[in-house]
Amino acid sequence: MHSSLKLIAVLVSVLLLSACSLPRGAAVQSEILDEKASENPTFQVVDVTRANIPGILTWPKSGWHGHYHWPNTSSGSQSSIIRTGDRLNVRVWDSQDNSLITNPGERFTEIKGVEVDANGSIFLPYVNKVGVRGLTSAGARSKIQQRLEPIVPSAQVQVSLQQGRDHSIDVVGGVTKPGSYPMPSRNYKVLNVLADAGGIPSELRNPRVRLLRGSQTYEISSDLLFEDGSKNALLQPRDTLIVEEDDKSFIAFGASGKEDLIYFPKDDLTTLEAVSLMGGLRDARADPQGVLVLREYDSDAISSSHPGPDLQQVVFTFNLTTADGLFAARKFPINPNDTVLVTESPVVKLRTVLDLFGAVVGVSSQTANLAN
Template sequence: MIALVAGVAILGGCSLPRGAAVQSEVLSEADAEYPSFQVIDVTRANMPLIASWPRTGPEMDRNWLGTSTGANQSVIQTGDLVNIRIWDSQENSLLTNPSEKSTEMPNVEVGANGAIFLPYVDEVFIRGLTPNSARQRIQSKLEAIVPTAQVQLSLTQGRSNSVEMVGGVSSPGSYAMPSRNYKILGLIADAGGISSSMKNPLVRLMRQGATYEISANTLLGSGSYNTLLLPGDTVVVEEDDRTFTGMGASSRQTVVNFPKEEVNALEALSLMGGLYDVRADPKGVMVLREYSPRQLRSDGSAPNMQQVVFTFDLTSADGLFAARKFQIYPDDVVLATESPLAGLQTLLSIVNSGVTTTQRSVAAANAF
């Protein structure tokens, strides 16, 4: 017993190794006259106010475009190729040979001005027309010189009538729009679908200098998000790169990727492997967050300091319900502090190990 007391006294003055800080150490500055951070004890009562505060860190642009319906036919654009075949039954036709009843003009490109050139007719403007409307216009122009002419027209779409599927699918590339009713889920399907190896894939749509973003799960979950594509659109599928940092008395101390669009505090702890049951303090779970100066307010509608520590007491139902409502934002730090008793447990373990070793040594000496 004397050895035990002496050991405790000696080791009590030493700094024992620990895996995490104690809550009182982290918050010690909060009681200073001019603290550099704000401390918020999160409860069900104040969660609605906290939830209304500005978001932090990189986040998805939620201004996604809803679905709509386009025409189920193609429209000719600059750079498209049209194949024209002209039929004429006249014996002395200007356009066909005596031995043939038709002549073909393959791969006629629609120029920058939206027109194609036809012999004896000059330029015919067809950009913005459907293939059938373009055929009718060409035939109408030919009637002045070949009254009996009949026109066939087929379309090969160019870059101005296509969309780009850049990555995250089995077959990225440029895809011609089969009609004006071509939607983003149709493009993803044509490209082979989203790679199954991607974690929480995001779908980005780039259009005329603007970028729109949505999680693949959300996109696939509702037809209202199946955006109608426009020529020149670029679609990218990539993994969500948003992360938070898990630290302290948890099973995993690491940078954690968001597995879905939103993660609450309880889910964050689960992604960290849960609290370390021997050392963690369930009354001392914290989320450290940094706001920008422009987000600060003094009226309570936002934090009044850039650096904020949110604390949770997970030993009460109030704290657990509040943690389930609290959203983790990108670049947050989730800290599981160590129980104040963990140090004493370590100390007693060391002393007990020393006493056991001494007893074994004495027993061995007495044996001789």
């Protein structure tokens, strides 16, 4: 009996000494935040509550610029402005019997498909070249009539516009029917061309619409584009649209149902939603009092002139066992490139040691019985 107790004592001592090295799937919260108490910590720890959420929301964004750069609806042309490559149909009416510009018995003459040249002009008989680029159809009509007046005082001019081949929009991808789409009018908008291209497939994850215009690049989420009519920008000739899935993501790690790189399914994501996307907390392992969000800010986010973090690297902590912590997690936004870590409960280590201790006691008892 004495030898059995001695054996148990030795084995328990070994278990206690090796407890810290038992295999685990995630860190315990205290292990990660241990540096918090040091004299010169390299990261900041913020316990997130309902009280400090409003202040944290004023901090600079991390992982992306935090807003969409998109032209407004007035950035296009509201009227039919004539451009190089357009064609004009010019009809000149003259009621005089001996008119210079009409044949006997006719009341008008028509010149179709007169192309606007590189200098922005068209050529017409009797008046030579007339500069029309930058004018509307009405402006071109007025200018042509003024030029004809000294020659045919009674002439009346009509002008209709045919847009040139350069007046098209390219839709590159992320739609049912990518291709080049001619602009039917100057009032052609983003939603118009997306509809003509067959729309955005429903299986595309949180699609973004990117607009390439000259040297400028704009982008917006499709949800915001569809929700806000002021975002339905007018298109300009040679614009290019690209629809693609959002590449913003966060890292899921620790004692959760899923450890992976998780893409944002929508523009804004809260901590509670992120935990849900991670498959929740593992019942047997997770510490609901130790859900952490690890974030790294740009160096210019640290400034005394505006609210922000004290250090570039910040660990935000959440206690999901309290109503305050749950409400805070519902409001706290996840930024792209964040790491959401569910720490392991300290009870898991204790439970493992006790299970091993029970197994040792059982083996010892069997050994004692055999000895007797």
